[in-house]
Amino acid sequence: MRIARAINNLIEGFERLPGVGPKSAARLTYYLLHVPQVELDKFADAVRNLKLNTKECNICHNISESDPCDICSDSGRDRGIICVVEQPLDVLAFERGGRYKGVYHVLHGIIDPLHNIGPDEIKIQELLKRDASEIILALNSNMEGESTCMYLSRKLKIVNCKLKITRLAHGLPTGADVQYADETTLTHALNNRREF
Amino acid sequence: MRIARAINNLIEGFERLPGVGPKSAARLTYYLLHVPQVELDKFADAVRNLKLNTKECNICHNISESDPCDICSDSGRDRGIICVVEQPLDVLAFERGGRYKGVYHVLHGIIDPLHNIGPDEIKIQELLKRDASEIILALNSNMEGESTCMYLSRKLKIVNCKLKITRLAHGLPTGADVQYADETTLTHALNNRREF
Structure with missing residues (x-):
C-alpha cells in the first residue's frame, strides 16, 4: 500500500495503544492532519x-510530580489511614470524589500466579513497612483481587496484630436498577443491608 | 484533583481526539507510563x-510524501480514470484492495450547506480542470454525498459532454445476511441484480 511514511x-x-485497532489508528492519524502544527507540537x-516530568513517590508509590507526592506531603491528610490500590488510575478515581482524606499505597499490580506475578513483583514489602492505624483494601473484586486481599491481610496482621483492616463495601452502584443487578451483587447488597 | 501536570x-x-472521552484518555495516558522512554520519543x-513530512499532491490533492504523489507519478496507473473521494482515508480503503489501477481526486470534504460548506470550499474547480475519460464518483451514500454527486456530474458534463461518469455499485456487502439487510440495500441489490 502506498502511504506516506510519516x-x-x-x-x-x-x-500500539490498548483498545486502538488499525482502523481507529488510521482515523485518528488522518484527523490530526487537519490540526494546526502548534497543537501537534503540544x-x-x-x-x-510524560515520564521525564513525573516521579514515583517513595512513600505511596503513586506517580506524581514530586517525591514525596502532593498527597503524602499534605499535612491536612490523615496518614494513619492508608487506602491500598492496584494502579495510579485508582487513586485518580478516589480523588475525583474528593471525600477521602487519608493517604494511598499503589501496589502497581496484583498477585497473579498465572501471569508469574508473585508478592515480590509488586509493592507489598513497601506496604508492610508503613505505619498506619487502618488499612483499606480497595482492590478490584475479581479472583486475583480477592486472593491478594487475603494475602495482604494475613501479612499485615503478622506485622501488627492490632491493625484495623477494612474493605470497600459491595452492593448496588448508584443509579442501578434492581432488576438488572447480577446475583452476586444482589447477595452482597442484601447481606450488607443497613438500617434506614 | 491532585494530578501531575505532565x-x-x-x-x-x-x-481532543475524536471518539476519545476523559476515561479513555486517562487509561491511555497511564498505559504510556509503563512504556519505555524510547517508545515515547518515537x-x-x-x-x-506528521504534517512536516507530508505534502498535498498538486494533482489529486491526496496527502503524500512527494508532490506529485506516488500514485499520480506512477506510469503504471491509468490516468484516464479518476476516482473522486471525500477524504484521504478513502484512498487508503481503495489501495488496501490493490485492484484499482486508475488515479484519484480527493475533494477534502463534501457540499454541505447546513455547515456552510459550498462548492468553492472543496477541491471541485481542481477536478474540473483535470483531463480524464472516466470519472468514478466514490462519495459516501448519504444525503450530502448524493447531492454532491449530482452537482459534480452536472458540472463535469458542461466541461466535457462525452465524459463517462460512473458511480460505485450499491448492494449487499460481502458476508452480509439477507435477513439483516435494510430495505434500501435490498432494493438496490434487487434493482442492480446481474445474470449468474
Missing part, C-alpha cells in the same frame, strides 16, 4: 515529557 | 513530523 509511523504509534511534547 | 497535559491531548516524533 502517516504510517503515526498509525503504527496509535495501534501533543508531542506531552507524550515525550 | 499526566494532565497528555490526558488533555488525548481528549511516538512523539511521529506526531510532530
Whole structure:
C-alpha cells in the first residue's frame, strides 16, 4: 500500500495503544492532519515529557510530580489511614470524589500466579513497612483481587496484630436498577443491608 | 484533583481526539507510563513530523510524501480514470484492495450547506480542470454525498459532454445476511441484480 511514511509511523504509534485497532489508528492519524502544527507540537511534547516530568513517590508509590507526592506531603491528610490500590488510575478515581482524606499505597499490580506475578513483583514489602492505624483494601473484586486481599491481610496482621483492616463495601452502584443487578451483587447488597 | 501536570497535559491531548472521552484518555495516558522512554520519543516524533513530512499532491490533492504523489507519478496507473473521494482515508480503503489501477481526486470534504460548506470550499474547480475519460464518483451514500454527486456530474458534463461518469455499485456487502439487510440495500441489490 502506498502511504506516506510519516502517516504510517503515526498509525503504527496509535495501534500500539490498548483498545486502538488499525482502523481507529488510521482515523485518528488522518484527523490530526487537519490540526494546526502548534497543537501537534503540544501533543508531542506531552507524550515525550510524560515520564521525564513525573516521579514515583517513595512513600505511596503513586506517580506524581514530586517525591514525596502532593498527597503524602499534605499535612491536612490523615496518614494513619492508608487506602491500598492496584494502579495510579485508582487513586485518580478516589480523588475525583474528593471525600477521602487519608493517604494511598499503589501496589502497581496484583498477585497473579498465572501471569508469574508473585508478592515480590509488586509493592507489598513497601506496604508492610508503613505505619498506619487502618488499612483499606480497595482492590478490584475479581479472583486475583480477592486472593491478594487475603494475602495482604494475613501479612499485615503478622506485622501488627492490632491493625484495623477494612474493605470497600459491595452492593448496588448508584443509579442501578434492581432488576438488572447480577446475583452476586444482589447477595452482597442484601447481606450488607443497613438500617434506614 | 491532585494530578501531575505532565499526566494532565497528555490526558488533555488525548481528549481532543475524536471518539476519545476523559476515561479513555486517562487509561491511555497511564498505559504510556509503563512504556519505555524510547517508545515515547518515537511516538512523539511521529506526531510532530506528521504534517512536516507530508505534502498535498498538486494533482489529486491526496496527502503524500512527494508532490506529485506516488500514485499520480506512477506510469503504471491509468490516468484516464479518476476516482473522486471525500477524504484521504478513502484512498487508503481503495489501495488496501490493490485492484484499482486508475488515479484519484480527493475533494477534502463534501457540499454541505447546513455547515456552510459550498462548492468553492472543496477541491471541485481542481477536478474540473483535470483531463480524464472516466470519472468514478466514490462519495459516501448519504444525503450530502448524493447531492454532491449530482452537482459534480452536472458540472463535469458542461466541461466535457462525452465524459463517462460512473458511480460505485450499491448492494449487499460481502458476508452480509439477507435477513439483516435494510430495505434500501435490498432494493438496490434487487434493482442492480446481474445474470449468474
